[in-house]
Amino acid sequence: MAKGRIAEILRTGKPGEAVTVQGWVRTKRELKEFTFVEVNDGSCMANLQVVLNPDLTDYAAILRQLNTGASVEVTGEIVSSPAKGQRIELKADTVQVYGEADPQTYVLQKKRHSFEFLRTIAHLRSRTNTYGAVFRVRNACAAAVHQFFQERGFLWIHTPIITASDCEGAGELFSVTSLDLNHLPLTETKTVDFSQDFFGKRAFLTVSGQLEAEIMALAFGNVYTFGPTFRAENSNTSRHLAEFWMIEPEMAFCDLDGNMDLAEAFLKHIFKSVLEQCPEDLEFFNQRIDNSVLATADNIINNEFERITYTEAIALLEKSDRTFEYPVSWGLDLQSEHERYLAEELFKKPVIVTDYPREIKAFYMRQNDDEKTVRAMDVLAPKVGEIIGGSQREERLDILQKRMEALQINPDELWWYLDLRRYGTVPHAGFGLGFERVVQFMTGMANIRDVIPFPRAPQTIDF
Amino acid sequence: MAKGRIAEILRTGKPGEAVTVQGWVRTKRELKEFTFVEVNDGSCMANLQVVLNPDLTDYAAILRQLNTGASVEVTGEIVSSPAKGQRIELKADTVQVYGEADPQTYVLQKKRHSFEFLRTIAHLRSRTNTYGAVFRVRNACAAAVHQFFQERGFLWIHTPIITASDCEGAGELFSVTSLDLNHLPLTETKTVDFSQDFFGKRAFLTVSGQLEAEIMALAFGNVYTFGPTFRAENSNTSRHLAEFWMIEPEMAFCDLDGNMDLAEAFLKHIFKSVLEQCPEDLEFFNQRIDNSVLATADNIINNEFERITYTEAIALLEKSDRTFEYPVSWGLDLQSEHERYLAEELFKKPVIVTDYPREIKAFYMRQNDDEKTVRAMDVLAPKVGEIIGGSQREERLDILQKRMEALQINPDELWWYLDLRRYGTVPHAGFGLGFERVVQFMTGMANIRDVIPFPRAPQTIDF
Numbered sequence: 059m060a061k062g063r064i065a066e067i068l069r070t071g072k073p074g075e076a077v078t079v080q081g082w083v084r085t086k087r088e089l090k091e092f093t094f095v096e097v098n099d100g101s102c103m104a105n106l107q108v109v110l111n112p113d114l115t116d117y118a119a120i121l122r123q124l125n126t127g128a129s130v131e132v133t134g135e136i137v138s139s140p141a142k143g144q145r146i147e148l149k150a151d152t153v154q155v156y157g158e159a160d161p162q163t164y165v166l167q168k169k170r171h172s173f174e175f176l177r178t179i180a181h182l183r184s185r186t187n188t189y190g191a192v193f194r195v196r197n198a199c200a201a202a203v204h205q206f207f208q209e210r211g212f213l214w215i216h217t218p219i220i221t222a223s224d225c226e227g228a229g230e231l232f233s234v235t236s237l238d239l240n241h242l243p244l245t246e247t248k249t250v251d252f253s254q255d256f257f258g259k260r261a262f263l264t265v266s267g268q269l270e271a272e273i274m275a276l277a278f279g280n281v282y283t284f285g286p287t288f289r290a291e292n293s294n295t296s297r298h299l300a301e302f303w304m305i306e307p308e309m310a311f312c313d314l315d316g317n318m319d320l321a322e323a324f325l326k327h328i329f330k331s332v333l334e335q336c337p338e339d340l341e342f343f344n345q346r347i348d349n350s351v352l353a354t355a356d357n358i359i360n361n362e363f364e365r366i367t368y369t370e371a372i373a374l375l376e377k378s379d380r381t382f383e384y385p386v387s388w389g390l391d392l393q394s395e396h397e398r399y400l401a402e403e404l405f406k407k408p409v410i411v412t413d414y415p416r417e418i419k420a421f422y423m424r425q426n427d428d429e430k431t432v433r434a435m436d437v438l439a440p441k442v443g444e445i446i447g448g449s450q451r452e453e454r455l456d457i458l459q460k461r462m463e464a465l466q467i468n469p470d471e472l473w474w475y476l477d478l479r480r481y482g483t484v485p486h487a488g489f490g491l492g493f494e495r496v497v498q499f500m501t502g503m504a505n506i507r508d509v510i511p512f513p514r515a516p517q518t519i520d521f
Numbered sequence: 522m523a524k525g526r527i528a529e530i531l532r533t534g535k536p537g538e539a540v541t542v543q544g545w546v547r548t549k550r551e552l553k554e555f556t557f558v559e560v561n562d563g564s565c566m567a568n569l570q571v572v573l574n575p576d577l578t579d580y581a582a583i584l585r586q587l588n589t590g591a592s593v594e595v596t597g598e599i600v601s602s603p604a605k606g607q608r609i610e611l612k613a614d615t616v617q618v619y620g621e622a623d624p625q626t627y628v629l630q631k632k633r634h635s636f637e638f639l640r641t642i643a644h645l646r647s648r649t650n651t652y653g654a655v656f657r658v659r660n661a662c663a664a665a666v667h668q669f670f671q672e673r674g675f676l677w678i679h680t681p682i683i684t685a686s687d688c689e690g691a692g693e694l695f696s697v698t699s700l701d702l703n704h705l706p707l708t709e710t711k712t713v714d715f716s717q718d719f720f721g722k723r724a725f726l727t728v729s730g731q732l733e734a735e736i737m738a739l740a741f742g743n744v745y746t747f748g749p750t751f752r753a754e755n756s757n758t759s760r761h762l763a764e765f766w767m768i769e770p771e772m773a774f775c776d777l778d779g780n781m782d783l784a785e786a787f788l789k790h791i792f793k794s795v796l797e798q799c800p801e802d803l804e805f806f807n808q809r810i811d812n813s814v815l816a817t818a819d820n821i822i823n824n825e826f827e828r829i830t831y832t833e834a835i836a837l838l839e840k841s842d843r844t845f846e847y848p849v850s851w852g853l854d855l856q857s858e859h860e861r862y863l864a865e866e867l868f869k870k871p872v873i874v875t876d877y878p879r880e881i882k883a884f885y886m887r888q889n890d891d892e893k894t895v896r897a898m899d900v901l902a903p904k905v906g907e908i909i910g911g912s913q914r915e916e917r918l919d920i921l922q923k924r925m926e927a928l929q930i931n932p933d934e935l936w937w938y939l940d941l942r943r944y945g946t947v948p949h950a951g952f953g954l955g956f957e958r959v960v961q962f963m964t965g966m967a968n969i970r971d972v973i974p975f976p977r978a979p980q981t982i983d984f
Contacts, residue, residue, distance in 0.1 A: 063674060158945075179937075194676065196679075201667065204667050216659075218982075219682070222982045232683075233699070233700075234697055235702070236694075239702075239713045256695070258982075273984070274647060278657075310543070311619075477645065481627045482590045482619075482648075483620030484543070485619065511737060512733060514681060520685070521736070
């Protein structure tokens with residue numbers, strides 16, 4: 059009597075086989091002759107139809123318990139299903155109910171709930187079709203990330219979450235402290251005495267592992283991070299989270315061309331892999347959430363990404379007949395509408411824009427000889443705009459030092475980052491992508507809070 | 522002219538092949554006839570020996586640059602090596618030096634440094650043999666974790682890092698805030714007004730993802746976390762970090778026996794997998810760090826773990842002729858010396874101790890009918906003591922509520938956790954293990970700060 063997951067049984071189960079399944083009741087349909095119960099165990103979108111005959115021991119008592127949400131173990135025999143759309147069903151011999159779910163108070167009944175409401179019951183929403191599919195896709199996508207890098211010999215490295223560095227400039231920081239906030243120790247000048255804090259100085263939650271990833275790339279060649287990062291920005295939007303997962307590969311002996319090649323291969327790989335792993339779930343998203351989901355995946359997988367410079371992009375935008383809300387002019391950053399115009403309308407496929415103006419990019423990006431642009435790259439995708447941001451890093455000590463000076467970045471705080479340029483420096487490059495953005499992109503889910511199990515955002519910290 | 526990683530070239534390179542390697546100089550040995558340069562690229566412990574002939578263009582100038590730590594690209598031909606201990610070497614045709622390393626100031630010269638000193642230069646220590654091996658093993662171990670669970674259909678889930686919950690009781694918490702610590706808003710009663718903070722209430726760094734993992738297990742069946750967790754404990758020891766990575770599987774429809782089976786299979790898998798992936802690195806640890814490393818791995822892989830109850834363990838300890846520092850008595854927790862005695866001396870293999878006294882274990886563990894013990898389990902390993910802690914969870918609403926009441930845990934804060942027992946509750950179980958402890962165990966590294974790239978501990982937050 060093999061215990062089986064429903065995904066496996068639906069795929070390979072043969073009539074005549076005896077199996078035991080364990081899961082939760084989705085619906086119950088009582089007929090005169092027998093009762094149909096749809097059971098789901100989270101292994102796939104589809105339910106297994108269980109058929110209960112009235113000659114079952116305790117039939118009536120069991121039926122009363124088998125409401126939506128109840129947990130059951132059913133042992134029986136696989137039989138061919140006369141019903142449409144399913145190859146097999148399970149004829150129950152014994153049914154054990156573990157836990158009931160009172161239909162009067164259990165909210166996940168057959169009626170549809172808004173995503174907004176379901177966010178307030180994030181401890182139950184994963185039991186619905188949509189969130190079940192979201193988190194299976196999320197897992198498949200995360201597994202594909204590791205597979206991609208491990209197969210290529212990249213080391214997964216864990217960069218610190220708590221950091222003393224506040225100079226990366228990627229956004230607002232959360233403070234971390236073990237001091238009693240109601241009794242903060244003060245210095246003579248009446249400011250907080252952080253020397254008494256856990257780390258002996260101010261500490262924050264990281265906004266990026268890149269600088270530390272560079273350390274590791276200069277020892278191991280190719281590395282990647284995959285961990286949580288934080289922004290204390292008060293943006294209550296459908297695209298921002300205070301806590302999100304980021305992936306940041308970093309490669310030594312690599313220039314921007316190699317970086318673009320990796321980014322393109324990476325995106326193609328994860329889309330292909332998730333299509334293979336979760337075809338049923340993606341089909342669901344395409345039907346119910348966003349009917350461009352499958353076409354978008356196809357677009358990513360089967361097109362060579364366009365590669366243009368920022369200067370070329372500005373020229374293309376300037377000569378377009380579109381009216382944009384935000385101005386287009388060399389030196390200004392591209393806005394989402396510009397990015398989407400390039401990827402969606404003009405090239406109709408992903409576009410990698412390179413060599414942005416130095417003044418709108420981070421201090422660590424490698425300067426071009428024109429002294430105006432840096433070796434930055436953004437990967438723009440149809441539907442979402444920027445999905446990957448990266449650059450070749452400045453590996454030349456003197457140029458990096460001058461740039462930091464110009465931006466008033468204290469070199470004493472980044473002594474170790476400068477050391478990397480002092481001792482065995484090499485051309486190196488890398489990029490970052492927000493994991494939730496990718497899951498949104500793949501599933502078509504409009505709100506980023508719906509692709510992470512327990513979202514953190516302003517005023518949002520439940521569960 | 523294929524670019525290759527040194528690990529691959531040393532394994533499969535054939536004399537006559539043309540290759541390009543990129544890496545860092547470890548040592549240089551100038552002879553009259555030619556110069557030997559050992560190059561390492563981080564892909565493996567071994568260096569590739571490069572032979573430079575004086576007829577090379579700019580021979581003298583290049584030699585002056587090729588000091589320890591310099592980064593180079595060498596193109597040449599693989600030739601059979603007449604030297605002992607290496608099958609092949611690389612006869613250089615061209616050498617490009619990317620970045621030099623001044624022998625007067627670059628500290629990683631041939632002499633040995635203490636681990637303590639190397640911690641102060643964590644941005645360079647990964648370039649040494651020991652830390653190179655540590656972080657390759659760490660990556661292989663992390664990859665093995667994902668492989669184990671993914672193959673078994675477990676979903677990797679990301680539980681929140683920032684949490685409002687302070688009731689799990691696993692240790693001291695770090696506070697997270699976006700308030701300006703020098704200008705905290707106060708309520709009328711002159712305490713900090715957290716309603717004005719980012720999340721509208723007090724927030725902390727998580728100590729465990731277990732409670733949220735239970736949510737996901739009750740939707741998907743089998744899940745696991747693998748993410749950072751935090752303790753603000755002021756323990757300056759070789760076994761504690763303020764920030765460390767934890768793995769927490771959680772299984773629905775699973776009791777303690779299934780939990781023990783999983784823990785045993787899991788430990789065996791990761792040891793086997795790392796032995797396969799990093800034999801050279803483990804050999805190094807066995808020779809240079811701890812000569813029991815390979816025997817320990819062998820012991821884990823090839824023994825069936827012993828399973829005894831806490832009550833049996835106490836009886837065994839009481840009748841042993843060993844004098845322990847800490848008392849042995851039913852009701853007291855086992856100390857490291859007791860755990861190691863059981864695993865190392867008595868059974869000489871891993872031991873799983875189950876059914877601990879209720880009073881020394883967490884509120885969520887399933888109570889036994891004796892009303893004295895709970896379905897807890899600790900896996901004790903030779904050399905390290907407890908390496909895994911887990912339990913079957915209390916799935917019965919009334920019993921859980923009573924236990925929380927007895928321990929004065931506010932049910933309003935865990936309303937969602939109680940809901941899991943209200944709607945479709947099932948027997949479920951899981952465990953946690955500290956990832957760094959496993960890497961320590963595998964490598965024999967005595968100090969936990971040496972198995973994470975950038976350790977966080979009291980007064981320790983550099984890089």
